[in-house]
Amino acid sequence: MKTKVGFIGLGNLGTPIAQNLIEAGYLLQVYNRTASKLDQLDQDAITRCASPAESAEGAAFIVTVLSDDNAVREIATKDDGILKTLPEGAIHISLSTILPETAKELDALHRDAGSYYLTSPVFGRPEAAAAKKLWVCVSGSEDIKAAAKSLLESTSQGIIDFGEEAGAANVVKLAGNFMIQASMEMMAEAYTLAEKYKVDRTKVADFFGSTLFNSPIFKNYGKMIAEKDYSQVGFTTQLGYKDARLIFNMSQQSHTPMPFITVVHNRLLSALAKGWNERDWSEAISRGVTDDAGLG
Amino acid sequence: MKTKVGFIGLGNLGTPIAQNLIEAGYLLQVYNRTASKLDQLDQDAITRCASPAESAEGAAFIVTVLSDDNAVREIATKDDGILKTLPEGAIHISLSTILPETAKELDALHRDAGSYYLTSPVFGRPEAAAAKKLWVCVSGSEDIKAAAKSLLESTSQGIIDFGEEAGAANVVKLAGNFMIQASMEMMAEAYTLAEKYKVDRTKVADFFGSTLFNSPIFKNYGKMIAEKDYSQVGFTTQLGYKDARLIFNMSQQSHTPMPFITVVHNRLLSALAKGWNERDWSEAISRGVTDDAGLG
Amino acid sequence: MKTKVGFIGLGNLGTPIAQNLIEAGYLLQVYNRTASKLDQLDQDAITRCASPAESAEGAAFIVTVLSDDNAVREIATKDDGILKTLPEGAIHISLSTILPETAKELDALHRDAGSYYLTSPVFGRPEAAAAKKLWVCVSGSEDIKAAAKSLLESTSQGIIDFGEEAGAANVVKLAGNFMIQASMEMMAEAYTLAEKYKVDRTKVADFFGSTLFNSPIFKNYGKMIAEKDYSQVGFTTQLGYKDARLIFNMSQQSHTPMPFITVVHNRLLSALAKGWNERDWSEAISRGVTDDAGLG
Amino acid sequence: MKTKVGFIGLGNLGTPIAQNLIEAGYLLQVYNRTASKLDQLDQDAITRCASPAESAEGAAFIVTVLSDDNAVREIATKDDGILKTLPEGAIHISLSTILPETAKELDALHRDAGSYYLTSPVFGRPEAAAAKKLWVCVSGSEDIKAAAKSLLESTSQGIIDFGEEAGAANVVKLAGNFMIQASMEMMAEAYTLAEKYKVDRTKVADFFGSTLFNSPIFKNYGKMIAEKDYSQVGFTTQLGYKDARLIFNMSQQSHTPMPFITVVHNRLLSALAKGWNERDWSEAISRGVTDDAGLG
Missing domain, CATH: 3.40.50.720 (NAD(P)-binding Rossmann-like Domain)
Known part of the structure; x- marks a missing residue:
């Protein structure tokens, strides 16, 4: 049965x-x-x-x-x-x-x-x-x-x-989502820097995603960010922001200053201020970086 | 011959x-x-x-x-x-x-x-x-x-x-060193957050290093940072700082605002201010995070 | 009566x-x-x-x-x-x-x-x-x-x-406390930079506090920060942190990214992590800056 | 003669x-x-x-x-x-x-x-x-x-x-320009927060500029920033950026981590990336803040 x-x-x-x-x-x-x-x-x-x-x-x-x-x-x-x-x-x-x-x-x-x-x-x-x-x-x-x-x-x-401990797996999950968000910011900064120097973003992403950073996060988000193709909305900016907020909350509760979470938190917050709630979180972060750099 | x-x-x-x-x-x-x-x-x-x-x-x-x-x-x-x-x-x-x-x-x-x-x-x-x-x-x-x-x-x-282009491979190399530095900061923040919540740092690092982030950078530096074991000096803080400075210089020359590089740049700069020039760059970054969090 | x-x-x-x-x-x-x-x-x-x-x-x-x-x-x-x-x-x-x-x-x-x-x-x-x-x-x-x-x-x-509006005066009060916190960070950074260049911190503070920045905040806190004398505890780090937290909360609710509040928030959070709860908030901020610069 | x-x-x-x-x-x-x-x-x-x-x-x-x-x-x-x-x-x-x-x-x-x-x-x-x-x-x-x-x-x-010392007055001048830039960022953040809460920006600026912050910098730039009127170009973004760069350079030379200068440096750098070179530096900073907050 x-x-x-x-x-x-x-x-x-x-x-x-x-x-x-x-x-x-x-x-x-x-x-x-x-x-x-x-x-x-x-x-x-x-x-x-x-x-x-x-x-x-x-x-x-x-x-x-x-x-x-x-x-x-x-x-x-x-x-x-x-x-x-x-x-x-x-x-x-x-x-x-x-x-x-x-x-x-x-x-x-x-x-x-x-x-x-x-x-x-x-x-x-x-x-x-x-x-x-x-x-x-x-x-x-x-x-x-x-x-x-x-x-x-x-x-x-x-x-x-x-x-x-009932809470332990949540700590790991939120720490991981923080690492994913920070990875996206990092890639967006690095690949935008490359673009400004006329080095092909996708080529750089391919290299890192198949060598030093050959892991799912860097391969998958790396491709989206390098190609600036955010059409697959797998996880919305709104939900991504919610997680950034929870992580920041944990940073506060536990007295752990985390400068990287403040950067990605503010990227996602700015995306909400611009009405991008339903776009993929990778767009919120990556377009924040390219907009600041004066790129389309 | x-x-x-x-x-x-x-x-x-x-x-x-x-x-x-x-x-x-x-x-x-x-x-x-x-x-x-x-x-x-x-x-x-x-x-x-x-x-x-x-x-x-x-x-x-x-x-x-x-x-x-x-x-x-x-x-x-x-x-x-x-x-x-x-x-x-x-x-x-x-x-x-x-x-x-x-x-x-x-x-x-x-x-x-x-x-x-x-x-x-x-x-x-x-x-x-x-x-x-x-x-x-x-x-x-x-x-x-x-x-x-x-x-x-x-x-x-x-x-x-x-x-x-003569300069292209240098752009990739410095973008990569930036990504390594940022990965170390990210791991240090995430694993310190876990520690504060009484979740085993090394267990968290093992998990990420063998799943979502199963790449050399997250495995190798992840272990050092999780275990707070910086005894293997492979790359000094002084050299790491030099690279952060070059990356920041590229950010300036190319008009690419990169908030993450400012965070790691200042971590390494603070380490120089404290005389840690010859320690591994992972220590400079990771101890910056744990010190700010009031941990040993 | x-x-x-x-x-x-x-x-x-x-x-x-x-x-x-x-x-x-x-x-x-x-x-x-x-x-x-x-x-x-x-x-x-x-x-x-x-x-x-x-x-x-x-x-x-x-x-x-x-x-x-x-x-x-x-x-x-x-x-x-x-x-x-x-x-x-x-x-x-x-x-x-x-x-x-x-x-x-x-x-x-x-x-x-x-x-x-x-x-x-x-x-x-x-x-x-x-x-x-x-x-x-x-x-x-x-x-x-x-x-x-x-x-x-x-x-x-x-x-x-x-x-x-019942809330309006609270908005102004918290915006003002943010400006005071940010002023302390700003002075701490500027005067520490001067000290590193062997220019007398108190002389610099006197100059700014009597010319371009001749206002109570810059005069009073300027003196404390320049002299590194935090013995008068007028407002504790714990209360200062509470305000930073409220301001950050307002930043979140209103979708207003505020990078400066994240900096001072984390200074105060780090001070709590170190057990400085009952010290004056100026010490939490100013010692954060001098410690990072490797000064006593 | x-x-x-x-x-x-x-x-x-x-x-x-x-x-x-x-x-x-x-x-x-x-x-x-x-x-x-x-x-x-x-x-x-x-x-x-x-x-x-x-x-x-x-x-x-x-x-x-x-x-x-x-x-x-x-x-x-x-x-x-x-x-x-x-x-x-x-x-x-x-x-x-x-x-x-x-x-x-x-x-x-x-x-x-x-x-x-x-x-x-x-x-x-x-x-x-x-x-x-x-x-x-x-x-x-x-x-x-x-x-x-x-x-x-x-x-x-x-x-x-x-x-x-030949260099001393330059140290003070650059420290002061840093304080002016940071004051502009601080006011832009505070007044934008007020606006989001439907409190009149100019009223808030008037209050602070005539009480706690009654000094020239907060009065003059406070008015420009509160009114979002940047038509008087007294000091260009290009020159303002040059100073931010010199201050950052001093921060590097002297091993003084200064998180606030990194924020305003990147605001001005982003303004250059957008081609705002000849606008007043107050616009570069203040519009950076309001744009991030999704305001006009």
């Missing part, structure tokens, strides 16, 4: 993840604020739900892929939230990028309600999710991680364990 | 390169300001020279690995400089990290003197040089690049061609 | 203000978390209160001088808060530095309760308060400003009116 | 200074690269010269008001430069903003030639020069300063003495 899994959040990233879970044989009970998004999924493999609570009913797991701290908090705690119905011992696998403090708070709320919260943020753009190539960072109790392993493997290329 | 190659500059990087050339069968005519450094080389395979000019006499190539623009300019043009003796048609293979403007100037001087200048800066720390794993960026005339290919291959894992 | 005035907050700034009000003939009903601070005041001129609510009872005005948004919000709304007892038509004169959003929220809460909230943040260190030389920025309804005028004049050298 | 004074440099600032000297009764021997600029001066009071050397002939003083280090160096040392003809014991009063190192170099060259060099940079925009309201910073030998005093007083409201 199929395992029932609640699923909430059919955004750019959530949708391919839901599809992976369906392919892996889970029976999904799906809720999404905009219900029409459910039409994209195989209707035989899902149950359409009218509320988060309904989605959690009788489920062994509930997977949430939401945009920010408040969204996760609300989905859990509001009147028709999942904590109202989540069965005793069920596990909330939370894939969203949120603050470690929020994860701790949610972890406690779930324990109080007799269920479990598993911090499991993921790295990867929508294409990576579709290809089951996400990286999942987890932290939480050993047995809960063990119980969720198989489900997470069905959508990822690897699960990395950061111990038992 | 062995090809005669002039060789000047037995620093951390120059020494293993000279050894590679010897192994490859070249007869080296070596000059170094501090003559005692020549003792490290196989004395049967080298001719000890008392001046740059002597080192260039009768050579098909002369290889220089020097610390800055002035050093290269001087070695070429002073009274006992290489341009005094370099045979017609011989090629000066210049591996130093210098400004593109200086490369153009030297290129013209060599042409006037009937010889050739080949811009060939290299990426890699001393260990990489010893393992013949350098990356060489070249730019210059096609036939000169062809003529130097075999020699350069004997010390590198790849030669990347950036066209015919 | 004397006007009854509630008074809450006997910190560095609140205490001299309370004394000014006593001198001006008001009958103060004083509450302070640490009750012993009330001993500094003329006991004949005050009524000692055990709660905020008691302090507001029967008062025409209540003056609060508190450290942050939460403190003001709590004093107003908690079970024994002032909104429980403040007479209909009475005016809460709020001198604290808080966010404009918080002022709007409090303004609405007071109106709902039949009383008034007057945004009235002040500029000046404790010495200025003692000398009745504060500057008061106000915003709110015309008649409320008129009613509070005489009381505010008894502790200030001028009242500047920023219109009817 | 009138004192003969050589005069070189009829730019925005030099012209009103020349007029002041004429009014004070000096006989000016004027040279300017663009000779037509001499037409603005009272032709009876001047001798038109065809070269710097001619301008220096038989003069007791020669006053130069030039745009940068190279211009001053050239005027002094080239074939028809002033050192060729300047009488023994004559004094070169150098009002230009240049590096302290250059001043030292020129000081030595003049002594070798039997004449004197007096470092005398000035503060003030063209209007201030016309009103004889400049501030002059001097450094050099006591007797030379005494000899030049009367001439300098004829165009200034005060002369401030920074000792005997």
Whole structure:
């Protein structure tokens, strides 16, 4: 018999993840604020739900892929939230990028309600999710991680364990998003410098992306930034800014001055001021650099 | 019969390169300001020279690995400089990290003197040089690049061609050193943030270095920075600062505002102010971050 | 007959203000978390209160001088808060530095309760308060400003009116604190540069403070920073950081990238990381600059 | 009989200074690269010269008001430069903003030639020069300063003495220009923040300019920046950038990290990249801030 899994959040990233879970044989009970998004999924493999609570009913797991701290908090705690119905011992696998403090708070709320919260943020753009190539960072109790392993493997290329602290995997996820943002700024500066000296941006990006910096971030974003082609919107400026804000918040809470995050934070903030909310975050950063340099 | 190659500059990087050339069968005519450094080389395979000019006499190539623009300019043009003796048609293979403007100037001087200048800066720390794993960026005339290919291959894992402009490969080299410096700052900030949240720095560095950022720069410097182990001095703060200064100079000349270079420039400048000139540049950057965060 | 005035907050700034009000003939009903601070005041001129609510009872005005948004919000709304007892038509004169959003929220809460909230943040260190030389920025309804005028004049050298919006005067106050912080950083950088060139810091500060920059901020803080004498703690690093944080928050809310606030924010954050919470904010900024420059 | 004074440099600032000297009764021997600029001066009071050397002939003083280090160096040392003809014991009063190192170099060259060099940079925009309201910073030998005093007083409201070191007054001048640039950035950020919160920029500028920051810099530039009226070009972006570059150079030479100068340096650099070379420097900085904030 199929395992029932609640699923909430059919955004750019959530949708391919839901599809992976369906392919892996889970029976999904799906809720999404905009219900029409459910039409994209195989209707035989899902149950359409009218509320988060309904989605959690009788489920062994509930997977949430939401945009920010408040969204996760609300989905859990509001009147028709999942904590109202989540069965005793069920596990909330939370894939969203949120603050470690929020994860701790949610972890406690779930324990109080007799269920479990598993911090499991993921790295990867929508294409990576579709290809089951996400990286999942987890932290939480050993047995809960063990119980969720198989489900997470069905959508990822690897699960990395950061111990038992509820917030730890969120720290890693936000540190990583910071590193991605900073990498984009760095490439934008370097490739724009090259362009000004009449050296081919794409050639420089190819070189670095295949030698010293031959890693996915530098290859993929490097190509977009070198070619100034931001047409594939995988992660919006608005969401990118939200993460910069969370990282800056962590910098403040932990008394860790981070000059690089202030630079990228302000790039993304300026992009919001210009109304670029829905463009890819790579455009917000890269065009900030080229505009400052007087280039088109 | 062995090809005669002039060789000047037995620093951390120059020494293993000279050894590679010897192994490859070249007869080296070596000059170094501090003559005692020549003792490290196989004395049967080298001719000890008392001046740059002597080192260039009768050579098909002369290889220089020097610390800055002035050093290269001087070695070429002073009274006992290489341009005094370099045979017609011989090629000066210049591996130093210098400004593109200086490369153009030297290129013209060599042409006037009937010889050739080949811009060939290299990426890699001393260990990489010893393992013949350098990356060489070249730019210059096609036939000169062809003529130097075999020699350069004997010390590198790849030669990347950036066209015919004398300065182009220097632009790439300095853009790359900027990216390395910025990567170190980025890692130092991210891993220090993790530490403040009680997440193991080395575990975070391992994760990123084997997934999203699985490239040499993030693996190697990532380990040093995560472990706060700066005992291997491969590239000094003084030389790192010199490069930051050259990159900033290029930012100025080309009207390319680069906020990240100002951050790392000031980290290295502060390290000089504190007398850390001879420490590894990774320490200058990483300790700047941890000191600001009140950590040891 | 004397006007009854509630008074809450006997910190560095609140205490001299309370004394000014006593001198001006008001009958103060004083509450302070640490009750012993009330001993500094003329006991004949005050009524000692055990709660905020008691302090507001029967008062025409209540003056609060508190450290942050939460403190003001709590004093107003908690079970024994002032909104429980403040007479209909009475005016809460709020001198604290808080966010404009918080002022709007409090303004609405007071109106709902039949009383008034007057945004009235002040500029000046404790010495200025003692000398009745504060500057008061106000915003709110015309008649409320008129009613509070005489009381505010008894502790200030001028009242500047920023219109009817409850938050407006807070915007000006925080913009001003930003300008003060940035002025300190600017002076610290300039005078340290002079010192490095063996030009007398105090002479440079004297010159600027009496010519191009002959204003209180540059004179007073200029002297402290030039002489590196931070022994007079008028405003702590902790409070200064709180303001930097509020200003940064406003920068975020309003989509206004402000690179200078990120610099001073991180100076103050680093000072907190080093445990300098109770030192004067000028020391946090100025020693940040001299330490980075390798000076004592 | 009138004192003969050589005069070189009829730019925005030099012209009103020349007029002041004429009014004070000096006989000016004027040279300017663009000779037509001499037409603005009272032709009876001047001798038109065809070269710097001619301008220096038989003069007791020669006053130069030039745009940068190279211009001053050239005027002094080239074939028809002033050192060729300047009488023994004559004094070169150098009002230009240049590096302290250059001043030292020129000081030595003049002594070798039997004449004197007096470092005398000035503060003030063209209007201030016309009103004889400049501030002059001097450094050099006591007797030379005494000899030049009367001439300098004829165009200034005060002369401030920074000792005997040839470079000292240049350090103060560049530190001051840094403080002016940083003040403009600070005001632009603060007033733009106010605007975003719908608080009148000009009202905020008026308040600060008449209270905490009631000094010329904050009053004058404050008005321009608050009103976004940059039509009076008193000091071009190009010259402002040159100064930012010199200040940054001093920061490098002296190992003094100065984050604020990097911010304003990059603002001005971006303005050059956009072709704003001839606009007032206040526009370069202030529009940088408002553009980043998405405002017109």
